[in-house]
Amino acid sequence: MARTSSTNRKDHIMQQALMLFREKGYKASTMRDLAQRVGMEAASLYNHIKSKEELLTEVCFRIGDLYISQLEQIEQMQAGYIEKLRALIGLHVAVVAEHMEAAEIANHEFRHLSKTHLTRYLEMRRVYEARIEKLISEGIEKGELAPVNPAMAMYTILSALRWIGLWYKNNQNFNASVVEKNLCAVLLQGLENKANS
Amino acid sequence: MARTSSTNRKDHIMQQALMLFREKGYKASTMRDLAQRVGMEAASLYNHIKSKEELLTEVCFRIGDLYISQLEQIEQMQAGYIEKLRALIGLHVAVVAEHMEAAEIANHEFRHLSKTHLTRYLEMRRVYEARIEKLISEGIEKGELAPVNPAMAMYTILSALRWIGLWYKNNQNFNASVVEKNLCAVLLQGLENKANS
């Protein structure tokens, strides 16, 4: 059995699917499009994958699991809450830097998951968000973070972190540490110049 | 000629299309779906509209024009740059509060515009972003804003402002001024508690 070759082939299909879904969106991407990029007929794809949705499902949960497992490490850090938020921002920069297409697809196309998968995915996201919200709450309680609405702060951070993919796409010279530094500067210190006024 | 009635009918179609596109996404929304919501056969829609894409085009440019015209007013304000950014955040909160579906569609579905319209839309957005970036640059030069990378700060702000729609969707009791206050707090003052440390 050509197990190795088969696995490689599936990985190749997956990789092409990622690029296609990101370019056109999941619904606008056809199996014939994908087949052409992979270099075979559409029907042949089904020797390697189960369905179109399987591709999407795999991307979404692979990325989701990655975020959640990394978040666990951040929660267990022995450090202040500013430091933890800094690590959270670093996590998102790193994930996008290493899995840009997958991260963008999970963020933008998850709604096309089948009902069962969608429910599970939304639950994962809900948990992820709740844990970040808790992180912020705790930081506020300890007086390390400014007394803002934790839910709103959480959404603000997570949304802000979404432009990383856009930036990555437009700039060849994507410097992860510069991006991270600037994101931390705006989100943690704010845009107002405290040296002034 | 039943001009009034016709206009109302088209507005009704437009409104239903907004809700449908937002729920399912543009590509996954069918003219038969839309027709059912409007209460007629799919073919009858074409007595009122030119094409499916016309609906999307109209939404995108209506919202785009709105943002740009409002930005002009902000630029001409006689006020400090923190105040101008505050106004920018207020603008986005207000647009989402008043045109939630349209704002979300313009943000998420514009890529399905036809080539010509897409080019024009992207150019509009490029200009919008450039002008905000310039606002930030000027603020930094004058020492009113912290010395961050202006392009990155611009993306951070605009992305952060995208969760408003999400928040609006999940919370019945959407209080625009509270949302605005918290967004300003995080983006302008930062999450770090300056009373502390």
Next chain:
DNA sequence: AAATAAAACTAACAGGTGTTAGTTTTTTTA
């Protein structure tokens, strides 16, 4: 080299897509 398994192919299905043509019904105008 023969047997077996993997992976490609062609053809097609069953249903969905936006949209048009042509006709009938409803509403407005004269």
Next chain:
DNA sequence: TAAAAAAACTAACACCTGTTAGTTTTATTT
């Protein structure tokens, strides 16, 4: 109320959708 315009309808076109069936080619194993 007759004429005209608007807006609904049914039927259909031409094409696209994910996927399956069945067959042939290629690669692997014994």
